[in-house]
Amino acid sequence: MKTIFHVDMDAFFVSVEELFDPSLKGKAVVVGGPKDARGVVSAASYEARKFGVHSALPLRTAAKLCPHAIFLNGHPDRYRDYSHKVHGVLNEFSPKVEMASVDEAYMDLTGTERLLGPPLQAAHRLHLRMKQVTGLNCSVGIATSRLVAKVSSDQAKPNGILWVQPGLEANFLAPLDVRRIPGVGKVTEQKLKDYGIRKVGDLARLDEPFLRRRFGQWGLALAGKSHGMDAGSWFDGDIGDNDDPKSISHEHTFDTDTAEPMELEATLARLAEKVARRLREHEFHANIVHLKLRYKDFTTLTRSKTLPQSTQLDHELIAESRHLFRQAWDGKTPIRLIGTGVSGFEAHEGQLGLLDSEKNQRARQALAAVDRIRDKYGEKSVKLATGLTADHAERVHENPVGLPGKGPRDKSK
DNA sequence: TCTGGGGTCCTAGGACCC
DNA sequence: TCTGGGGTCCTAGGACCC
The missing domain is CATH 3.30.70.270 (Reverse transcriptase/Diguanylate cyclase domain)
Known part of the structure; x- marks a missing residue:
């Protein structure tokens, strides 16, 4: 116990x-x-x-x-x-x-x-x-x-x-609204209400076959929860061995919806940079890139792409998320939110070293330098030329560390 | 009312493989 | 020609939590 x-x-x-x-x-x-x-x-x-x-x-x-x-x-x-x-x-x-x-x-x-x-x-x-x-x-x-x-x-x-x-778990839960159970939100609450189930006690009295027919696997987990058990994979496992993140993402909601490609892509690049930065902090490499868009009417779409080779580099994440964005957006519908993220982490390093292109090795060194400066002087001390549509890897070589006002910041052209 | 940002987990269909 | 069964990966979407 x-x-x-x-x-x-x-x-x-x-x-x-x-x-x-x-x-x-x-x-x-x-x-x-x-x-x-x-x-x-x-x-x-x-x-x-x-x-x-x-x-x-x-x-x-x-x-x-x-x-x-x-x-x-x-x-x-x-x-x-x-x-x-x-x-x-x-x-x-x-x-x-x-x-x-x-x-x-x-x-x-x-x-x-x-x-x-x-x-x-x-x-x-x-x-x-x-x-x-x-x-x-x-x-x-x-x-x-x-x-x-x-x-x-x-x-x-x-x-x-x-x-x-x-021994008193079920008694404690019985008089509470089903909504108090972690995992039961608005939607599940309404579905349960449709069957007249409002209290955890109502749930606990139902037989498992019924719950399985109506709610599938989730129904069985619900039955366990109504008796106070850590049912489902949710809560499984020992307390304390749950450290590393499984995904990293950043998103931004605009003050007013925008259909400006420049603004959208510059924002996306900035977000991808933050993602890459955190990836390097964790010493992770990711092989799935995600894009998220939300329109004025709040409809949300996501796109993702599994990379042939995992990465933690700014320019690769920027390029991939921009590619997903250009494929997903019609070019005119105003956008409320844009976001990007990664998952599919490997802690690796090593076997890749030889395969790593010289270009990427130099980008890696440049980014390490930028990360160090940001550690020292703050996030805004260094600005990479990320809003650009040109080849970022090359830019990074030419000007790895552009201090504000000095770097190639012309985003238009 | 007018809805952020960062996450986790689950489902489901199709591809692909054995 | 008609037709297996299972496993895993990929992708999209959705419920939910703080």
């Missing part, structure tokens, strides 16, 4: 902002951007939530519901920083910690009783220690499965601890 903790930071982004500006405390605060921007709420203070503001709500809607709220852009670097501090605190309690996102984590505390005491006592100490080190509140759910621990931390909010004792 396992003892799983789910630790969830309370109003994380807002709370970090309050640490840097205590005058925000107790006020309606919305992190996500200016009130008139195209975008959604990333986090809302409890005060703002009283007015119906919640995450994922369009900012403009939030401004109508709560006109007096303070709207902040937020500081992703600070959140990442504090996320590391949180991770550090959790590691004091168990070596088996898995950050599920910036502000939440699973921990395996099985067999720590002799050291930390019974679960509630350990959770209490964790609570205090978290506040002491980070200045932040968190909620802790304790159970025998990840699923139930997660649901119980949710029920414990804010700043609470909730332990669902072994």
Whole structure:
């Protein structure tokens, strides 16, 4: 029988902002951007939530519901920083910690009783220690499965601890809306409602053949979840061995939709550069390139291409994503969002060395130099000639490091 | 209301291979 | 001529999470 903790930071982004500006405390605060921007709420203070503001709500809607709220852009670097501090605190309690996102984590505390005491006592100490080190509140759910621990931390909010004792999982879940089950969103909730299923208890009473007929494999997983089990491949595996990313992507939504090829391709190149940069940071090579487009009416299309040879180089990702873009776009429909990404990672190096063209080796060296300078002086210190349609590899050789204003920045011609 | 950006996982058809 | 079964890869789309 396992003892799983789910630790969830309370109003994380807002709370970090309050640490840097205590005058925000107790006020309606919305992190996500200016009130008139195209975008959604990333986090809302409890005060703002009283007015119906919640995450994922369009900012403009939030401004109508709560006109007096303070709207902040937020500081992703600070959140990442504090996320590391949180991770550090959790590691004091168990070596088996898995950050599920910036502000939440699973921990395996099985067999720590002799050291930390019974679960509630350990959770209490964790609570205090978290506040002491980070200045932040968190909620802790304790159970025998990840699923139930997660649901119980949710029920414990804010700043609470909730332990669902072994054997009581199904009883705990039964009265809750099916929507509380991680993995059940709007669509599944509606489908279940069509069958009169609203509460987790309703779900738990159904027989498996029925669920399998109506929902396939997903139905069987749902049945398990309704009893508190970590069903499906989702939650499988030990806590803590889930490190490396499986995909890396960047996307951009324009302030106003655009059909300007120059603007679109320059943006795409910039995004591809960021992707390549992160690929090199991880020392990954990717062999699948993805493109994403979203039109005014929000219809979204994706294209992807498996490369014959994996890469981590700017010019190759730029060329491939641009190729996908030119194939996918009709050249006139205004575009709201453009994005690119990679997947299919290999950690390799080695056998390729000999096959690597001299051209790519030089591009690689040039990019390594650029990465080092960016590490030192910041992302904007170096600008590559990426908006260009010319052969980037050649450009990179001629002018590997173009300081702002000095590099070949003429994008038009 | 008018919908970000970064991810994960699942499904499903067709290609291709044995 | 009619016609297997299974496995894996590729691609597109979609649900969902924070």
